[in-house]
Amino acid sequence: MxxxxxxxxxxxxxxxxxxxxxxxxxxxxxxxxxxxxxxxxxxxxxxxxxxxxxxxxxxxxxxxxxxxxxxxxxxxxxxxxxxxxxxxxxxxxxxxxxxxxxxxxxxxxxxxxxxxxxxxxxxxxxxxxxxxxxxxxxxxxxxxxxxxxxxxxxxxxxxxxxxxxxxxxxxxxxxxxxxxxxxxxxxxxxxxxxxxxxxxxxxxxxxxxxxxxxxxxxxxxxxxxxxxxxxxxxxxxxxxxxxxxxxxxxxxxxxxxxxxxxxxxxxxxxxxxxxxxxxxxxxxxxxxxxxxxxxxxxxxxxxxxxxxxxxxxxxxxxxxxxxxxxxxxxxxxxxxxxxxxxFEDKDKFFIPDGGETFDQLEHSIEFNHLSFSYEKGRQILKDINFCIEKGKMTAIVGPTGSGKTTIISLLLRFYDAPPKSILINGKDIRDFSVKSLMTHFGYVSQDTLLFNDTIRENITYGLKRIIREEEIISILKKARLYDFVLSLPKGLDTRIGDRGIKLSGGEKQRVSIARALLKKCEVLILDEATSSLDSKTKKLIQEAIDEAVKTRTSIVIAHRLSTIKHADKIVVIENGKLIEEGTLSELLDKKNKFYTYWEEQKFS
Ligand SMILES: Nc1ncnc2c1ncn2[C@@H]1O[C@H](COP(=O)(O)OP(=O)(O)OP(=O)(O)O)[C@@H](O)[C@H]1O
Ligand SMILES: [Mg+2]
The missing domain is CATH 1.20.1560.10 (ABC transporter type 1, transmembrane domain)
Structure with missing residues (x-):
């Protein structure tokens, strides 16, 4: 039977x-x-x-x-x-x-x-x-x-x-x-x-x-x-x-x-x-x-x-x-x-897809009493409230493991945020279709998100429009990657190995920045990798980041002082909670947690 x-x-x-x-x-x-x-x-x-x-x-x-x-x-x-x-x-x-x-x-x-x-x-x-x-x-x-x-x-x-x-x-x-x-x-x-x-x-x-x-x-x-x-x-x-x-x-x-x-x-x-x-x-x-x-x-x-x-x-x-x-x-x-x-739906953690098309960021992205846990019994984010304004640069800083990347993962719909806890243009992020949202976001992740393919394929990945060589060159220059690519015998057609194994940490970060820039997105999110870089590479990456955040709404998770200097707003997260928020001078004046980090010259 x-x-x-x-x-x-x-x-x-x-x-x-x-x-x-x-x-x-x-x-x-x-x-x-x-x-x-x-x-x-x-x-x-x-x-x-x-x-x-x-x-x-x-x-x-x-x-x-x-x-x-x-x-x-x-x-x-x-x-x-x-x-x-x-x-x-x-x-x-x-x-x-x-x-x-x-x-x-x-x-x-x-x-x-x-x-x-x-x-x-x-x-x-x-x-x-x-x-x-x-x-x-x-x-x-x-x-x-x-x-x-x-x-x-x-x-x-x-x-x-x-x-x-x-x-x-x-x-x-x-x-x-x-x-x-x-x-x-x-x-x-x-x-x-x-x-x-x-x-x-x-x-x-x-x-x-x-x-x-x-x-x-x-x-x-x-x-x-x-x-x-x-x-x-x-x-x-x-x-x-x-x-x-x-x-x-x-x-x-x-x-x-x-x-x-x-x-x-x-x-x-x-x-x-x-x-x-x-x-x-x-x-x-x-x-x-x-x-x-x-x-x-x-x-x-x-x-x-x-x-x-x-x-x-x-x-x-x-x-x-x-x-x-x-x-x-x-x-x-x-x-x-x-x-x-x-084909069973159990334990597949589907992300609910809203019916509305997201056209553009009108005024702000708002985190509204956002709490989140990956697994039962361990809360990662606890009642986070802050606002990211259109056209401004918002920096998120805090010790390692405090939940910074988690906030971004929820914003990018990798995980499902509780209803009404993330609002875009005043509407619940869950109401928008994931596809339409993603066309407006660029992301340079903390981990390497690189295919085992050529540099060209990696930076043009997923783009539907025709990309001219001059455009790529201009982006490479903005991402401070041009000289490096020129030095390679196969240039843009160099294969970079599994997860970019053939590239240095700094090069990997710059390839990711170039990719995000080429996407011509409205909101750019940068999750700075923590790997320690030499001062020359740091400078190159800083220049690339400055270039990237110039004309758009940006969210930067920073581990280095130099990165947040120009931020319009800094949000300090500790142990899943937002503990301070303000401009650099406001936070320094408060002489609170951020001031201590600043004095120690580290944010993670
Ligand atoms: N996929 C996951 N499943 C379960 N727990 C996770 C997952 N990703 C992260 N965590 C946990 O959530 C907490 C916050 O992680 P998160 O990556 O947001 O920290 P972070 O502030 O970005 O740290 P860092 O500065 O080191 O990047 C950590 O304690 C981590 O162990
Ligand atoms: Mg992180």
Whole structure:
């Protein structure tokens, strides 16, 4: 029952991804036709064997279809026998050829549809990934998402392709059983009696496979997580000379996977031999029964008797078809669950998208009693109230971990802020569509947000308009990056490695600034990276920032004194609370917390 429920879920899921039934229907029709020709082959084979045994093929002219061909001709006995012999042989050959062509076409139909499903599924999963809130990505690891998208979907598609052979097998089995019934219904009923016994024996094994398959997925994920984790922090491994430790840990995870893989193979591998043994026993018993019947009752002809075993032997592999379906479903269950989980809305932390289009910042961005926590039980922001005015530069300062970046992440809709806690032009930020908001915001993040691609691709990323070379050069100059790019042999087309690994901290920051400048956004947000820079780089970055904030509304999270000198307003955050706010001179006059920071010359 559970299996059928699972199958139902899969069916619904396939429908959801837009699988067209027509291809399956076509494949089914082709399989049905192929089965028909298989039946023709078997039926003619019986006559063929009968003729060989009796050395007389004259009965052929009485047979259906053949009687129409031979009614008008008369042959001499010898010529007749040879012609009939050749006719039967030819019919067997032709119907076998037809059967195989039809099976091939049916396979093609399925393969085409499976390819389309794979493509559709990959697109849908990727699209889903892009729609999840940032919180979802904070809670998972990229290796797992990659596995789902590439590996699991691929495996599911392979299973889908085998669905075709399952159709064929079911139809063939039906044809075999019909012919076997015609030959001897008594014996066939006896044969069919073995299905439930075989099923019962295999069910237990299937249950075990399903359990192993789930643990296999977990183990596979752990291994792939380990690979990406370690390889992305290779310097740390070197620094702590922990190669041996990592090798050991990897070997442990890898051998766990191997053991589960072997256990899975061991169990699924048992199914075939078990089937074989049980069927062989059945056949031996049948040989005994049929020999007895043919001698005693003369009810079964020798020819039919021979063909019966031929069919039984051919049907043997098809008898397991229903179990094969179960095994296939059992094996894919773990994979399907992972893929289908992507389509469940639970824990995806979607960001509600408002219906209103954001046109421009009219007067201000207001934080209104903003409180926020990433996880239950640990409040990060506590009742924050302040205003960012249009055209002004607002600086946010405060100790590390005080919640500065969190404020920006909420403003940029990476996380969902409580209703009415962030207002733009007096309206709740949640009322605006995220897309329209984002076209007006530029962001230089504290962490490196760089693709493993060229500098050009990185700074022009996502821009829909045509960007002329002169514009890029002018931006590079503004971001104080021009001389650096000129010094590179490949200039703008230099690849910068994973997360910009081939660039220095200062260069990475300036590439990010150049990207934000090229976006020509209305509100620019700069979250200064804390990495300590030499005085020359500091100066370059300062110049780039000054240039960037010149003519627009800007929010700058500053760690350096020089950055906030020109700010129109400074907001001081400590431990998630706003503790002071004002212009530089106002804050210095107050001689409060900010004054202490100022005296210490640090803001984080
Ligand atoms: N994605 C997250 N999930 C859970 N907790 C988080 C997450 N991001 C940040 N935090 C926590 O929220 C607190 C505030 O972090 P935030 O990054 O806003 O600090 P910050 O003021 O920007 O610090 P810094 O000056 O070091 O950049 C920190 O204690 C941090 O541990
Ligand atoms: Mg920060």
């Amino acid at each position: 559970k299996i059928f429920l699972q199958a139902d879920k899969i069916k619904r899921f396939l429908k959801q991804i837009g699988m067209r039934k027509s291809y399956f229907f076509m494949a089914m029709c082709l399989s049905l036709l192929a089965a028909f020709f298989e039946g023709v082959t078997a039926a003619v084979l019986i006559q063929f064997v009968k003729g060989i045994i009796s050395r007389d093929f004259s009965f052929v002219k009485e047979l259906p279809v053949f009687n129409m061909i031979f009614s008008e001709h008369s042959y001499t006995s010898n010529a007749q026998n040879t012609t009939f012999f050749l006719m039967l042989l030819g019919t067997i050959f032709i119907s076998m050829v037809f059967k195989n062509i039809l099976s091939y076409l049916s396979e093609l139909a399925i393969s085409y549809q499976a390819g389309k499903v794979a493509d559709g599924l990959r697109r849908m999963v990727f699209q889903r990934y892009l729609s999840f809130g940032k919180m979802f990505f904070d809670h998972t690891y990229i290796g797992r998402l990659n596995n789902i998208l590439m590996h699991y979907i691929g495996m599911i598609i392979i299973k889908l392709k085998t669905a075709n052979s399952i159709f064929t097998q079911v139809f063939m089995l039906a044809v075999y059983i019909i012919i076997m019934f015609v030959i001897s219904w008594k014996v066939t009923i006896f044969v069919l009696f073995f299905f439930p016994i075989l099923n019962k024996m295999l069910n237990l094994l299937i249950y075990r496979i399903r359990k192993t398959s789930e643990s296999y997925i977990t183990s596979y994920d752990m291994l792939s997580h380990n690979i990406s984790n370690i390889l992305s922090c290779i310097s740390l491994v070197r620094l702590y000379s922990n190669e041996d430790g990592e090798k050991k840990h990897f070997a442990y995870l890898s051998s766990q996977l191997r053991k589960l893989e072997f256990s899975l193979d061991k169990k699924s591998g048992l199914i075939k031999p078990l089937q074989e043994i049980i069927l062989l026993l059945a056949i031996l018993f049948l040989v005994f029964v049929m020999s007895f019947m043919s001698i005693k009752e003369k009810s079964v002809e020798i020819a039919s008797f021979m063909v019966y075993f031929f069919l039984l032997r051919r049907a043997q592999s098809n008898f397991g078809v229903f179990n094969n379906i179960k095994v296939s479903i059992a094996e894919t269950k773990g994979l399907m669950n992972e893929v289908m989980d992507v």
